[in-house]
Amino acid sequence: MAEKVTLFAVAERAGVSIATVSRVVNGLTTNGPTEEKIRRAIDELGYEPNSAARALRVNASDQICLALPDLNNPVYQAMTRGVQRGFKLSKYRLMLSPSLSTTEEVILQLKSLGRNYADGVILSSLVFDEEIEKILSTLRIPVVLVGGAIDRPKYDNIRVDSERGVGMAVDYFFSAGRKKILFLNGPWITNPAKRRKEGFLESMRSHQIKNPENYIANAKAFNPKAAVEALSGIKKLNQFSAILCANDLLAAGAIKFLSGRKIKVPDDIAVIGIDNTDLAGLLTPTLTSVDFKAEYRGELAAKYLLERLENPNLPIKKTIIEPELIIRESA
Amino acid sequence: MAEKVTLFAVAERAGVSIATVSRVVNGLTTNGPTEEKIRRAIDELGYEPNSAARALRVNASDQICLALPDLNNPVYQAMTRGVQRGFKLSKYRLMLSPSLSTTEEVILQLKSLGRNYADGVILSSLVFDEEIEKILSTLRIPVVLVGGAIDRPKYDNIRVDSERGVGMAVDYFFSAGRKKILFLNGPWITNPAKRRKEGFLESMRSHQIKNPENYIANAKAFNPKAAVEALSGIKKLNQFSAILCANDLLAAGAIKFLSGRKIKVPDDIAVIGIDNTDLAGLLTPTLTSVDFKAEYRGELAAKYLLERLENPNLPIKKTIIEPELIIRESA
DNA sequence: CCTCATCATGTAAACGTTTACATGAATTTC
DNA sequence: GAAATTCATGTAAACGTTTACATGATGAGG
Known part of the structure; x- marks a missing residue:
């Protein structure tokens, strides 16, 4: 471990005051012949300014x-x-x-x-x-x-x-003639979950669906396993022709679950995810997803x-x- | 924006010196009756120690x-x-x-x-x-x-x-009777790529394969697209019965590519990835992978x-x- | 040649902590 | 009950910068 080198060391070596060195370091001074000396001293000693000291003095941590x-x-x-x-x-x-x-x-x-x-x-x-x-x-x-x-x-x-994004997915399902849509949501406390739920309800109503709140399942977490768990708990899954998932991870879990039950995606049940993560293009089938960028x-x-x-x-x-x-x- | 509150402010309010406050904050002093006063002052003023000052003094940034x-x-x-x-x-x-x-x-x-x-x-x-x-x-x-x-x-x-991990995959292929193995590696400059390549060569030789270096393809990056590109460039892909990928992302790309060509995984060509990332369990088929933890x-x-x-x-x-x-x- | 402006440099204070040392009160010990 | 010990507190210096201000050199303008 080398000993630490401060402005003092550089100043001494260059034969100037620390203020001058500081100014050169910060580019506040036009190049007298001093600058050259100072730069050399800095290089030779391997000086690096101390972040903490600077932060304290100028009240900014960078x-x-x-x-x-x-x-x-x-x-x-x-x-x-x-x-x-x-x-x-x-x-x-x-x-x-x-x-x-x-x-x-x-x-x-x-x-x-x-x-x-x-x-x-x-x-x-x-x-x-x-x-x-x-x-x-x-x-x-x-x-x-x-x-x-x-x-x-x-x-x-x-x-x-969020509402709009969810709405786009619902609209897309409807335009393909899929009206029995299940919304697989994440933990209900979180804000995204709330917003997405609202979007779903609103959009379903605009398509004349009554009591859309009956078509919502809540996964315990935003991950594939939770999706599988949540879907396992649903009795009449085949009443649905589409599942909208609050997140790509849930969608990945849903696809796994469905193919495990020999339910074909998208033929039997179509699936849309949300977030359009890198994952989407890698699943089989590749995942249609709402991109929130x-x-x-x-x-x-x-x-x-x-x-x-x-x-x-x-x-x-x-x-x-x-x-x-x-x-x-x-x- | 509230004005900033330092040790001085707290000390003044509690009627003690800043040293005492500092000691209370750092738990260096047993509770005199002073401690109570100081803690109250800290709460009332909402004091938070200044990281930069501390970092400068004790020469540790935390x-x-x-x-x-x-x-x-x-x-x-x-x-x-x-x-x-x-x-x-x-x-x-x-x-x-x-x-x-x-x-x-x-x-x-x-x-x-x-x-x-x-x-x-x-x-x-x-x-x-x-x-x-x-x-x-x-x-x-x-x-x-x-x-x-x-x-x-x-x-x-x-x-x-690395060598061992790659070897495990190769051994596994061999134990399943798959001897025509393609190694889909990442950019050759990187260290992991070098090590994995070494492991592959060594392991193949131990299985009496001559010139295993002929069975290596290099993707330009560690991602699915690069995998697809690299595989597209291979003429007689169906001579292989297995592909070992230097990384799960490459494996994901490989699986996509193969299924696009109606080549069945694992029946026609088996695939193993490396890293055992979250992705592995979500692909179809799910990906056998070497876990490097x-x-x-x-x-x-x-x-x-x-x-x-x-x-x-x-x-x-x-x-x-x-x-x-x-x-x-x-x- | 004197004055004034310009500019690089130096001096010293300040940023907000921690901590070695000194002080004095409280407590222990014989 | 005096001496010794312990312990909380205060005083002040230090950490390594930046920067307002002072200083002196240099050059310009009349």
Whole structure:
């Protein structure tokens, strides 16, 4: 382990003051003949500025925090990639919060942001209540919300038109003459689940279906196994001609389950997923899915945050992503 | 935005010195009656310690850096989850480096670690040369290597017995009477590709196959599309009775490609993947795959790093993960 | 040639903690 | 009951930067 080299060491070696070195490092001074000396000293000593000292002095960490529910879900993996890409060329480092499923976890995470180790945060939470809202308002760093359920007028915001997306899928089923649609939803507490459910009910009603709430099943989690479990519990599965799944993982589970029961997809039952993750093209049959453009949302969130960090007085930006139905074999 | 609250504010409010407050915050003092006062002041003011100041003073950032090649690859997603889990209960925050594919990117990332924004690093690199080795040796923070190609005696190290894993797959094919095996490898520059190739050659030779190097195809990337491209270029595909893929994504592409050509998997051609990612159970047919336990490796890497941070003088730990062949339908 | 502006550089304070050391009160010990 | 010990608290320095201000050199303008 080499001993640590600070501005002092460089200054001494170059025969100047630390202030001058600092200015050269930050490009605040035009090149006197000194600059050359200093640069050489920096190279020879292998000087690297100390982030903590800088952070303390200028009150900026050059880090941003990405707070997500769950890295098991490919949709958040995609979002993470987008965010990563969005920050790639910036000076900011990316912190990954641990998975935040419950309100308590979100709160804890947000509170810890008060320690100013991050200059901004991108928050995508499954839950969103007054308590979280309250903590958000005490944060002294910019926040970009992605997929916040309710309209939050105070924060840059990237939402998805869940209702519309679900509606597109339902419409597509109907246009193919499939009217007996089962909606396989995720855990009902989460915001996406609520929104998607609303979308489903509304859309079904618009097609003159009575009591659409009878055609909803809830999986215990957003994963294939939970889908299989949920579907196993349904008595008269063959009354349905289509299944809309709240997520591609559920759809993957559904397809597995159906083919295990010798039910043909899409001939007997068509299946549509949501999120259009990488998975969709790899399943058999390939999965028709509603694309909510997670990666793009991540990238856009990064862009919004960068812009706000650049200029905190910008007007609040809100974007609603238009979903797109990507048609493949399963429906 | 609330004004910032420091130790001074708390101290003033509680009528004590900042040193006392600091000690209470860090639990260095048994509860006098003062503690109560201080805790109340902290609560009322909503004090949170400033990470940068602390980091500067104690020369520790409470952050660790995870440096990975590519978040598109499910194997690194799994590893990330493992690392996340491993650090969940610790005080450390997790930084995610941008994707590091080339040597230059790795070097740049490692250099930037000299700014001590991280107390340790978990590095999993596709490439590993002297230059990287040199920079590693100048780092003043502990490093855990996961999947470093060559033995690096100086660093905690979690490797996988690639050769053995590939051998298991080959053996399994042979035991099923499939001797005409194609190895669909990834980009040849990367370390995993080299190791897996070696394993394939060696294993094939042990089964008395001459010139096994003739049975290797290289995909341009570790993804399904590249697999399809590579397989399209092979003239007499039906001479083979089995395909071993260097990665589950390649296997997914292979299965798609084969079923597109009406070649039955596994009846006509059996397929085995590597990594046993979440994907494996969702494909049709489900994918037999060599499990290299990526998530576990991530978790173990976190554990090793934590232990070393705790006690820097520990002897170097090396672990070689035993692969396991998870048999499903595709072979 | 004097004045004034310009500019690179140096001086020193500040950012918010932690911690070695000093102090004095409370408690123990003989 | 005096001496010794323990322990909570306070004082102040230090961590490595950035930056407002002062200083002195240089060049321009009259």
